[in-house]
Amino acid sequence: xxxxxxxxxxxxxxxxxxxxxxxxxxxxxxxxxxxxxxxxxxxxxxxxxxxxxxxxxxxxxxxxxxxxxxxxxxxxxxxxxxxxxxxxxxxxxxxxxxxxxxxxxxxxxxxxxxxxxxxxxxxxxxxxxxxxxxxxxxxxxxxxxxxxxxxxxxxxxxxxxxxxxxxxxxxxxxxxxxxxxxxxxxxxxxxxxxxxxxxx
DNA sequence: AACCGGCCCAACCGCCGCCGG
DNA sequence: CCCGGCGGCGGTTGGGCCGGT
Numbered sequence: 001x002x003x004x005x006x007x008x009x010x011x012x013x014x015x016x017x018x019x020x021x022x023x024x025x026x027x028x029x030x031x032x033x034x035x036x037x038x039x040x041x042x043x044x045x046x047x048x049x050x051x052x053x054x055x056x057x058x059x060x061x062x063x064x065x066x067x068x069x070x071x072x073x074x075x076x077x078x079x080x081x082x083x084x085x086x087x088x089x090x091x092x093x094x095x096x097x098x099x100x101x102x103x104x105x106x107x108x109x110x111x112x113x114x115x116x117x118x119x120x121x122x123x124x125x126x127x128x129x130x131x132x133x134x135x136x137x138x139x140x141x142x143x144x145x146x147x148x149x150x151x152x153x154x155x156x157x158x159x160x161x162x163x164x165x166x167x168x169x170x171x172x173x174x175x176x177x178x179x180x181x182x183x184x185x186x187x188x189x190x191x192x193x194x195x196x197x198x199x200x
Numbered sequence: 201a202a203c204c205g206g207c208c209c210a211a212c213c214g215c216c217g218c219c220g221g
Numbered sequence: 222c223c224c225g226g227c228g229g230c231g232g233t234t235g236g237g238c239c240g241g242t
Contacts, residue, residue, distance in 0.1 A: 015210070015236090037227065053228075054211065089230060104231075105209050113207095 012046045016055055020045055024052055025060055058099045065097030069106055077103060078111060082125040 012020070027043035033056070036049035045052060058064070069077070073095055080091045088100035088107075095103065107122075115122040 013212075035227090048212095050213090050228085051211075058210080086231065100230075101210080109208055 011048055013051075020047065021055070021060060024056060028056060028060075054101070058101050063097055064099065069098075069110075073098070074106075074111065077107065078115070078125075081107065081111075081122075 023043050023045055027039065027045075031042070036053045039045075039049055039052050040047045043052070047055075059066075076095060077091060080094055084090050086104075088104045092098055092100040092103050112122045115125075119127055121127070
């Protein structure tokens with residue numbers, strides 16, 4: 001049985017204090033990232049390694065871009081999600097300064113709701129209730145399809161509906177077990193083809 | 201002013217893949 | 222080849238905030 005990583009007595013949980021942040025920053029600036037397991041003890045932090053890694057990657061790293069998402073970032077997230085599904089780390093890799101956790105939160109709190117309002121299933125990026133055109137959601141979605149710029153979400157919906165752009169029709173499934181695209185492959189793709197077909 | 205419900209988001213949890221022994 | 226440790230990932234939680242009543 002795998003032991004929980006944070007079962008040690010006296011390990012802090014919850015929100016990080018400024019002092020803890022500073023200790024972590026100081027340590028990483030001196031010693032660099034890595035060996036998260038032993039980092040807390042070495043840095044004098046009563047945290048588990050995972051917690052330190054998460055805090056550093058999501059908030060303390062110098063190149064993190066905090067604050068609201070720009071319109072183009074939002075559009076990019078939607079397009080990448082249509083292509084990659086819930087593979088947040090891959091999506092984050094395409095958005096400099098943004099983290100997977102931040103994108104995941106933004107998706108779940110903002111974009112998902114926005115798509116639902118537009119009558120689009122956020123899981124597969126298809127119209128909801130196409131068989132019931134009289135429903136308000138479908139009517140709104142149909143309207144959106146004809147006039148994609150008719151509200152503040154400036155997204156070309158035709159992209160989301162093109163199945164040829166989705167390598168795995170079940171790409172929106174939560175599991176990454178049957179994920180045929182590895183991080184390395186994605187990196188290779190991004191190097192060899194900086195512009196995804198989506199953006200044409 | 202008090203209460204309530206919904207939203208936001210930082211952080212935790214548990215699983216999986218990779219890698220070294 | 223097998224096993225265990227570690228890092229990474231996505232899903233989920235829960236506390237705080239905010240607007241409405």
